[in-house]
Amino acid sequence: MMSEQEKQAPRRRAANTAPSGQGQFESGTRQTLADRIYEQLHHDITNLILPPGTPILEREVASDFDASRTPVREAVLRLVKEMLVEVVPKSGTFVARIPLSILPEALVARRALERDLVARAATSATAAQKLHLRAIIEDNRDAADAGKQSEFDKTDSAFHAQIAEMSGFPGLWRVIQQIKTxxxxxxxxxxxxxxxxxxxxxxxxxxxxxxxxxxxERAAECMDHHLSQLKSDTLDALERYPNYFIVDMDPSDLK
Amino acid sequence: MMSEQEKQAPRRRAANTAPSGQGQFESGTRQTLADRIYEQLHHDITNLILPPGTPILEREVASDFDASRTPVREAVLRLVKEMLVEVVPKSGTFVARIPLSILPEALVARRALERDLVARAATSATAAQKLHLRAIIEDNRDAADAGKQSEFDKTDSAFHAQIAEMSGFPGLWRVIQQIKTxxxxxxxxxxxxxxxxxxxxxxxxxxxxxxxxxxxERAAECMDHHLSQLKSDTLDALERYPNYFIVDMDPSDLK
DNA sequence: CTGGTATATCTGGTATACTAGTTACCAAGA
DNA sequence: TCTTGGTAACTAGTATACCAGATATACCAG
Structure with a gap:
């Protein structure tokens, strides 16, 4: 039987215990509404469905997803950190323009990282991993034959992810993914x-x-040559879409 | 003079126009409460003031900052993406344990990137930049002489940031910073x-x-040697603090 | 002493409301 | 026609409330 004092005070319990297993880094953690909104916006921005400069109206996006502003805001904040969205406080949120300097930086980083990873892959890959790589290249070819660019892009990513896997540092694919956006x-x-x-x-x-x-060494050189082809005609893109870029470097340095 | 109909309908205005200047990527964008909370938590987690496993109670942090849960939650979500915090839905938020695999990955990525950057710096740095680098090394020395580890860490970061600057790809320092956390x-x-x-x-x-x-080439080799020294005794750390790590790889592979 | 169950107290995720800052727009005046 | 000031309609940032899931704890039967 409790005293009056005990009866009045709600019982206080200890803080929950910390996770001890693999935690959130396991596969299959559940997806939130904010996650879904983020993925949709990320896809639309990356694929130019939402071009640079497009306003992103939080209330409108919320309405589209039958949601409130909170998960939209959380998704948008993620995109801000990835430089895919820029926020002007109290004014609006817009699909971010592409800073010109980010493109050569991304290329330099990819070349440095992927040369290294492919060299390691050449040294340490297992027979099974090599076979898997060949299978992915067949998928590349199938998509190319079918002329399906979107499908092809997926198999291209699978190729580079497999190189990271084979190098023994699969987590670096996440770093590369971010760099390549x-x-x-x-x-x-x-x-x-x-x-x-x-x-x-x-x-x-x-x-x-x-x-x-x-x-x-040859694997590194082939990868470097491959990535260097990605140096598309940025000057031409800048000329055709001047409003899509932030000119934060001398464009003539892009050659 | 408006008709009755016009008078009743509030006027609808166009969406705000997109920014056209340098936008958010200019320096000096104002800091939000969420930013401040993020920085404090990031600092405390990185410097082990909040060790892995420590619960992060959103309501308690909010109270500490005299804030509501919203900016705390926004800060925490950023830390989740940086793998500094792990959330167990409806159960709790905790300072994240360190996945064992992330350490060799970080080292490999840094070595690949910074070898490349320092080689470029050797090729293209200006006289002014070289002098600035020497000045930073003097700052390194001063902090080392004074035995101030925290101050030394800052000057160490300044050194590596300057290398990125000298390479012509200053933005890559942000990538490296994230990798090195x-x-x-x-x-x-x-x-x-x-x-x-x-x-x-x-x-x-x-x-x-x-x-x-x-x-x-010599610059690249010196940088690589320097970074390889960072391969501290992870096995020893794992032994002394087993609860601080997620063992997601064979620890014997760390040699 | 232990396992099962009920319950109260936690939690994260989301909804809604409020505030202050920004800006499109309009009317008035030069 | 242009300029300017006022205002309403926007916005982002933050506060507060609610809900459903998870879990610590108390209790009981065996």
Whole structure:
């Protein structure tokens, strides 16, 4: 039987215990509404469905998703950190323009990272991993043959993710993904290059050849050559879409 | 004079126009309460003031900052994306444990990126930039002489930021900063190595020597050697603080 | 002493409201 | 026709409330 004092005070319990397993880094953590909104906006921004400068009205997006502003705001804040959205306090939220400098930076970072990863892959990949890589290249080819750019992009990502896997540092694919986002956006601003998908398949095959030969240096060189092809005509894109970019460097330095 | 109908309907205005200047990427954008809370938590987590597993009670943090849950939640969500905090839905939010695999990944990424950046710096740095680098090394030395680890860490970061600046790709310092966060956290778990600060100063000087000599390859090798020293005794840290880590790889692979 | 159950107290995720800052727009005056 | 000031309609940032899920704890039967 409690005293009057005990009866009046709600019982206080200890804080919950910390997780001890793999935690949130396990696969299959549940997705929130904010996650779904983020993914949709991320996709639309990256694929130029929402071009730079487009206002993102939180209340409108909320209405579209039958949601409140809170998860929309949470999604938008993530996109801000990824430089995909820019917020002008009290004025509005807009699809971010692409800072010109970010493109060569992304290319330099990718080249440095992926040369290293592919060299490591050439040294340490297992037979099973090599076979898996070849299977992905076949997927590349199928998508190229079918002329499906979107499908092709997915298989292209699978290729580079597999290289990270084979290097022994699979987590670095997440770093590369983040780095390459401006490049993905930019690619939609450039004219499609005839037969480029098939050229990529050829370059992927050359990389796989070098890996299978255990030739780390050649694998690195092939990867570097492959990535250097991505240096699309940014000057042309800037000329055609001047409002899509922030000119934060001398454009003539892009050559 | 409006008709009755016009009078009843509130006037609808156009959406605000998109920004056209440098936008949010200019310096000096104003700081929100969420920003301040994020910075404090980021600092406390990185510096092990809040060790892995510590519960982060949104309502308590809100009370500490005399704020509501909203900006706390926004700050926490940023930390989640940076893998500094893990959320168990409806149960609690905790300072994230360090996935073991992230440490060698961070080292590999830093080595790949900073070898490349320092080689470029050796090739293209201006005289002014080289002098500035020397000045930073003197700051390194002063902090080492004074035995001030925290101050030394700041000057160490300044050194690496300056290398990115000199390479012509200053934005990559942000990428490196993000990559190195797990390393920063981990360093607080390892025993201080006698005279390590002065050793770092020496290694920084060697890097500067190579840059001044215009020797890109030597600069890259010196940087790589320097970064490889950071491979602190993770096995020892794991042994001393097993609850601070998520063991997502074979620890014997850390050698 | 232990396992099962009920319950109260936590939690994160989301909805809604409020405030202060920004800006589109309009009317008046030069 | 242009300029300017006022205002209403926007906005982002933050506060507060609610709900459903998770869990610590008390209690009881075996």
């Amino acid at each position: 401006p490049m993905d956006r930019h690619r939609h601003l450039t004219l499609p290059v005839a037969n480029r998908m098939h050229q990529v398949v050829t370059e992927h095959s050359q990389i796989a050849d070098a890996i299978e030969a255990g030739d780390a | 797990p390393m920063d956290r981990h360093r607080h778990l390892t025993l201080p190595v006698a005279n390590r600060m002065h050793q770092v100063v020496t290694e920084h000087s060697q890097i500067a020597d190579a840059i001044e000599a215009g020797d890109a």
